[in-house]
């Protein structure tokens with residue numbers, strides 16, 4: 839939820855004409871600890887009422903789809919537990935090279951290279967979310983965690999060290 843809040847705010851204000859019947863809600867889903875890799879254990883926290891979702895068409899707004907563990911978990915929750923009529927995803931960034939689960943978002947802003955990106959909502963250990971742009975985190979910022987730099991070819995080896 840925190841990652842998408844800036845994109846969400848800009849996106850909904852750009853929809854013309856103002857849609858009738860559009861309602862908004864939030865699900866907090868988190869699987870990243872203090873590192874750059876998903877823990878794979880996606881936890882959902884929400885007070886979304888099933889009756890507000892049942893039978894409705896839902897568009898999930900994401901800042902980034904990476905492994906797709908998060909979006910798959912949220913989409914499954916909305917369909918299987920809340921009874922949504924349909925679920926589509928609009929993501930600002932699609933880092934499809936790193937998919938662990940097959941998932942194709944219906945709406946994609948930009949394809950994202952396999953770099954650790956921060957800003958405009960995206961964080962590293964909760965920092966940098968407020969940057970008004972998206973940037974690539976320098977590997978030296980997370981080298982102390984023993985994490986290999988991301989690389990555009992997905993090998994985990996950085997070519998510019």
Ligand SMILES: O=P(O)(O)OC[C@H]1O[C@H](OP(=O)(O)OP(=O)(O)O)[C@H](O)[C@@H]1O
Nearest residue numbers: 839840841868869870904905906907908
């Ligand atoms: O496709 P995935 O590998 O699951 O990664 C994408 C998710 O990771 C980030 O959330 P994060 O868990 O860091 O929580 P946040 O929104 O609080 O930053 C991002 O906002 C997506 O929801």
